[in-house]
Amino acid sequence: MARVAVVGAGAMGLAAAYHALKLGHQVTVFEGDRVAGGMAAHFDFDGLSIERFYHFICKADRATFDLMAELGISDKLIWRDTSMGYYVDGRHYRWGDPLALLAFPKLGLLDKLRYGLHMFLSTRRRDWSALEHVNARDWFVKWHGRRAYEVLWRRLFDLKFFEYADDISAAWIWTRIKRVGTSRRSVFQEQLGCIDGGSEVLIEALVGAVEGRGGKVRLGARVSQITSEAGRVTGLVVDGERLAFDAVISTVPTPFVSALVPGLSDAAKARYDAIRNIGVVCVLLKLAKPVTQHFWLNVNDAGIDIPGIVEFSNLRKLPDTVVYVPYYMPQTHPKFTRSNEAFVAEAYGYLRKLNPALQPQDLKASQVGRLRYAQPVCPPGFLAKLPKVQTEIAGLQIADTCFYYPEDRGISESVRYGQLMARAVTEPAVWEAEGR
Ligand SMILES: Cc1cc2nc3c(=O)[nH]c(=O)nc-3n(C[C@H](O)[C@H](O)[C@H](O)COP(=O)(O)OP(=O)(O)OC[C@H]3O[C@@H](n4cnc5c(N)ncnc54)[C@H](O)[C@@H]3O)c2cc1C
Numbered sequence: 001m002a003r004v005a006v007v008g009a010g011a012m013g014l015a016a017a018y019h020a021l022k023l024g025h026q027v028t029v030f031e032g033d034r035v036a037g038g039m040a041a042h043f044d045f046d047g048l049s050i051e052r053f054y055h056f057i058c059k060a061d062r063a064t065f066d067l068m069a070e071l072g073i074s075d076k077l078i079w080r081d082t083s084m085g086y087y088v089d090g091r092h093y094r095w096g097d098p099l100a101l102l103a104f105p106k107l108g109l110l111d112k113l114r115y116g117l118h119m120f121l122s123t124r125r126r127d128w129s130a131l132e133h134v135n136a137r138d139w140f141v142k143w144h145g146r147r148a149y150e151v152l153w154r155r156l157f158d159l160k161f162f163e164y165a166d167d168i169s170a171a172w173i174w175t176r177i178k179r180v181g182t183s184r185r186s187v188f189q190e191q192l193g194c195i196d197g198g199s200e201v202l203i204e205a206l207v208g209a210v211e212g213r214g215g216k217v218r219l220g221a222r223v224s225q226i227t228s229e230a231g232r233v234t235g236l237v238v239d240g241e242r243l244a245f246d247a248v249i250s251t252v253p254t255p256f257v258s259a260l261v262p263g264l265s266d267a268a269k270a271r272y273d274a275i276r277n278i279g280v281v282c283v284l285l286k287l288a289k290p291v292t293q294h295f296w297l298n299v300n301d302a303g304i305d306i307p308g309i310v311e312f313s314n315l316r317k318l319p320d321t322v323v324y325v326p327y328y329m330p331q332t333h334p335k336f337t338r339s340n341e342a343f344v345a346e347a348y349g350y351l352r353k354l355n356p357a358l359q360p361q362d363l364k365a366s367q368v369g370r371l372r373y374a375q376p377v378c379p380p381g382f383l384a385k386l387p388k389v390q391t392e393i394a395g396l397q398i399a400d401t402c403f404y405y406p407e408d409r410g411i412s413e414s415v416r417y418g419q420l421m422a423r424a425v426t427e428p429a430v431w432e433a434e435g436r
Pocket residue numbers: 007008009010011012013014030031032033036037038039040053054055056057221222223224251252253256260280282326371374400401409410411412414
């Protein structure tokens with residue numbers, strides 16, 4: 001069997017390594033960071049081990065459930081009744097079920113019926129081909145009308161995608177609506193999952209399973225080059241050392257690919273370089289009091305420049321209130337380089353607006369996580385822009401979170417792709433079946 005190198009020890013890389021070992025390959029994972037987990041990695045937050053970036057699980061996340069079952073950690077999966085709120089122009093509203101929609105005063109009855117019907121049909125839809133060339137804004141305006149788009153969506157898009165806000169694929173946003181919209185106990189009750197102990201439990205179980213099967217996970221090992229000769233991968237370079245492999249699976253974000261793989265043609269590099277990503281500055285706050293009773297709160301308020309907050313302790317039971325305040329933005333945005341202190345001060349100021357009962361002394365701890373490439377931007381027609389996972393270099397597969405478009409980035413899809421990449425080492429037809 002093959003000597004397989006996996007670049008990246010996030011969910012995709014570790015799942016690829018685990019499944020490649022099961023298929024009998026000899027596997028080494030190279031991770032540039034000092035911890036495994038990638039976007040799902042934990043850190044020490046004032047004595048609490050927690051994800052740098054919030055993670056919830058939906059009922060559609062089958063690949064995660066299957067993997068957890070295989071790893072013997074299904075009992076760590078916890079489901080909770082969760083709720084959503086909407087803060088619009090200085091007031092809180094309930095959101096996320098038909099009664100909340102009917103009671104929402106910012107829209108007329110017809111707009112509400114159109115919105116409700118659209119959301120319902122989106123959770124039932126299976127085929128996304130008709131949405132592939134449709135712009136998300138046009139799709140929403142067509143279904144709900146302009147007023148509902150302005151009230152419910154425009155600011156969310158603007159504050160997440162900035163200059164790309166009007167160039168987002170309807171197919172991509174549809175999968176998000178469907179994934180969350182079907183994670184319910186009943187039409188009136190949303191239900192989300194989390195892992196008891198956090199995503200780290202899954203990451204550690206994967207690392208353990210990889211090492212238990214004889215694989216190696218090398219942390220702090222940044223790959224500087226993936227090498228090839230005469231159109232076939234030969235291995236990689238790490239810490240100045242050339243290592244030989246028969247197959248390489250890269251799971252690093254696409255913006256890194258063209259520099260990492262000099263053997264790719266200019267045309268292939270241009271395809272990776274054309275995929276845009278936005279970054280995130282994610283403020284994490286520990287508080288003495290809750291902000292709301294909701295897991296998530298969407299915000300549409302001229303004085304608050306974020307699209308929402310995630311009150312994580314309303315999902316995973318924690319000793320204190322823990323809130324994530326994500327600032328998504330392109331790296332070119334002037335705010336991106338602001339200091340952590342400036343982000344914390346602003347974010348806590350917003351929370352105090354959302355809940356005036358919060359006092360300065362209620363802020364117990366804060367941390368800021370930053371990622372330069374946190375969210376791929378998927379415009380209409382994105383499928384045709386995606387490179388093939390099996391590259392033009394034999395033995396080299398490359399994917400990141402945008403490759404499973406129209407699905408949004410998520411642990412479950414990364415895990416599923418990791419498994420497919422492992423199989424494709426000897427079975428390239430896997431990608432034909434997947435349409436990639
Ligand atoms: C703010 C935020 C919120 C999220 N919320 C959710 C959620 O609620 N639910 C959910 O399911 N998913 C969520 N996600 C997405 C989820 O975290 C990702 O889809 C998943 O973790 C991606 O795993 P991956 O292995 O594909 O990529 P990554 O985690 O990006 O892994 C790639 C790895 O490659 C490493 N690397 C890069 N370059 C090199 C190199 N040259 N050499 C060696 N290693 C290298 C990186 O350090 C990284 O560890 C969220 C993500 C973010 C950012």
